[in-house]
Amino acid sequence: MTRIVVLATGGTISSRPSSEGGSRAKDSAADLIRGLELHGLDDFGVDADGAGIELESEDIAVQNSFNFSFADLSRIAHAVARILRREDVDGVVVTHGTDTMEETLALLGFTHDDPRPVVLTGAQRSPDQFDSDGPRNLHDAVSTAASPASRGQGTLLVFGGEIHSALGLRKNHTVAPQPFGHRSTGTLGAVLESGPRYFAQALTPDPLPLPSAEFEEQRVDMVLGYPGADAALMHAALETGANGVILLGAGAGNPGVPLTEAIAQATAQGVLVGLGTRTGAGPVAVIYGGGGAVDAVAAGAVPLEDLPATQARILMALLLSTHSYSQAKQKLQARLNAQN
The missing domain is CATH 3.40.50.1170 (L-asparaginase, N-terminal domain)
Known part of the structure; x- marks a missing residue:
């Protein structure tokens, strides 16, 4: 049975x-x-x-x-x-x-x-x-x-x-x-x-530990890039105690100058920043400077590849609940590389 x-x-x-x-x-x-x-x-x-x-x-x-x-x-x-x-x-x-x-x-x-x-x-x-x-x-x-x-x-x-x-x-x-x-x-x-x-065999990652009480307390916010976006929402996330932020840039992941400057501020404070894209398909591509993904990554953001931002937020919260900022950033990069 x-x-x-x-x-x-x-x-x-x-x-x-x-x-x-x-x-x-x-x-x-x-x-x-x-x-x-x-x-x-x-x-x-x-x-x-x-x-x-x-x-x-x-x-x-x-x-x-x-x-x-x-x-x-x-x-x-x-x-x-x-x-x-x-x-x-x-x-x-x-x-x-x-x-x-x-x-x-x-x-x-x-x-x-x-x-x-x-x-x-x-x-x-x-x-x-x-x-x-x-x-x-x-x-x-x-x-x-x-x-x-x-x-x-x-x-x-x-x-x-x-x-x-x-x-x-x-x-x-x-x-x-x-x-x-x-x-x-x-x-x-x-x-x-x-x-x-x-039709295919699923790629299953090495399992992470089940979520702890610390996972439930994580604050990982999401900020959208758009024409005229300043850093106010990013600053609000930092001021309210976010441990992580996912920034959804335009196109292949381009946030604009004010938000790339805010990324540098966030990472200097030990806040993990993931760089996603507001588009519906395709990976983050580090191509453009002048406020684009090149500058965002240089400021400390981790490109989320083609993992949807909603799912990357869960991964970031899991990692931040059990690791320091630097360890979580390193493991996030490794997980994303393994997915691709």
């Missing part, structure tokens, strides 16, 4: 209209599993031993992911690790809101230390809508988590019939049925009628 634990955290997949206005997370993991039965999606076939797939439900949160904090993400990571300490579990499916799913994917992707798969999924249309995508996504996620082919693939996202590796992933569209994509690569596989099929 293959046992998959469905760990629910809320999100659109569990949301229903609220008397207080708008939709809010409501359904539990058990509700989501019952939804599979209602939609005729509870038949997963048999496993390699000729036995069926048994689902177990657990709830860790029932809220929409735009309200999540580092503490919420940490609870999810620790719950997954706790479940996988059980020898009778073959995989974990985490249902999650799409708004900040890329952050939880990053935390699990950087800390998951087990060959058994962890698969995240969710929905773009809530269960009260006639064409809700939640049940099909959950069915596909369970099938993927139960497949022997998923072992060693690390943390995965299954959504809209596609299988993605966790790192490098971001939500690219607000309402599209399949809103996720990688900045520089394609899908890892697809879920077919016969089950999951992989």
